[in-house]
Amino acid sequence: MKLLVTGGYGFIGSNFINLASQSNYKITNVDNVTYAADKNNIRVENINNIEIDIADYPNIEKTILDFKPDAVVHFAAESHVDNSIEDPYIFLNTNILGTYNLLQACSKLENNFHFIHISTDEVFGELGKEGFFNEKTNYDPKSPYSASKASSDHLIRAWQNTYGFPATIVNCCNNYGPNQHKEKLIPKIITNCFSNKLVSPASSTSTFLIICLTTTSKCLSLIFTPCKR
Numbered sequence: 001m002k003l004l005v006t007g008g009y010g011f012i013g014s015n016f017i018n019l020a021s022q023s024n025y026k027i028t029n030v031d032n033v034t035y036a037a038d039k040n041n042i043r044v045e046n047i048n049n050i051e052i053d054i055a056d057y058p059n060i061e062k063t064i065l066d067f068k069p070d071a072v073v074h075f076a077a078e079s080h081v082d083n084s085i086e087d088p089y090i091f092l093n094t095n096i097l098g099t100y101n102l103l104q105a106c107s108k109l110e111n112n113f114h115f116i117h118i119s120t121d122e123v124f125g126e127l128g129k130e131g132f133f134n135e136k137t138n139y140d141p142k143s144p145y146s147a148s149k150a151s152s153d154h155l156i157r158a159w160q161n162t163y164g165f166p167a168t169i170v171n172c173c174n175n176y177g178p179n180q181h182k183e184k185l186i187p188k189i190i191t192n193c194f195s196n197k198l199v200s201p202a203s204s205t206s207t208f209l210i211i212c213l214t215t216t217s218k219c220l221s222l223i224f225t226p227c228k229r
């Protein structure tokens, strides 16, 4: 089985590759190595790493049509909320245009495939002290990051509805674990503790649901069986 992974040098993508490679898949990783990437995150051999930008359509199309994946697992994104508030443009370019490019290129595949789009629960906005989100929750993004992820979800939904595009959207909550960039909450708290800096992770009204990354990687491995078009 051939897997095309986008954003495989990042936090979740690299953990997914490290786990999936135990199952003898042929894996191609597409990543343009932004500040969030670390090539050392991938700790296994035999991964075909290609350094291209998902916003670059000709290269993306060529890579996908040459490789003919059975499954595409799409992690590549600009993912830090604070950065999206400072400069939203790159979030729109990567998260929306990049996802559109993948949809268009995959639509040209002649083989069966399954597209797994890794999104976030932040597209649903914020929960109060109680409750939960599910697939029927209304979209209510609160930041440029979550708006760009919500836009990419809507593209996937529209392609499913209009063209029968074979996709699954995963709206997972915050993850923590190995390979996570130091800008994120738990690594930041730990780094601050080591340098004796004041730790103020959240306002008193904020609560975070954070799950262990191993759980996410294992769940993802269960859902990428190819489906018929």
Ligand SMILES: NC(=O)c1ccc[n+]([C@@H]2O[C@H](COP(=O)([O-])OP(=O)(O)OC[C@H]3O[C@@H](n4cnc5c(N)ncnc54)[C@H](O)[C@@H]3O)[C@@H](O)[C@H]2O)c1
Pocket: 006, 007, 008, 009, 010, 011, 012, 013, 030, 031, 032, 033, 034, 035, 036, 037, 038, 052, 053, 054, 055, 074, 075, 076, 077, 078, 079, 080, 094, 098, 118, 119, 120, 121, 149, 172, 173, 174, 175, 176, 181
């Ligand atoms: N980390 C979390 O807690 C969390 C929670 C919910 C959803 N998500 C989603 O999961 C996915 C992965 O998150 P992460 O925390 O591993 O992200 P990350 O920021 O650690 O890694 C992103 C990877 O994508 C690559 N990338 C960025 N722009 C690219 C482009 N234009 N072309 C090719 N590659 C590009 C980067 O180089 C990096 O390797 C994202 O789509 C994110 O929205 C993350």
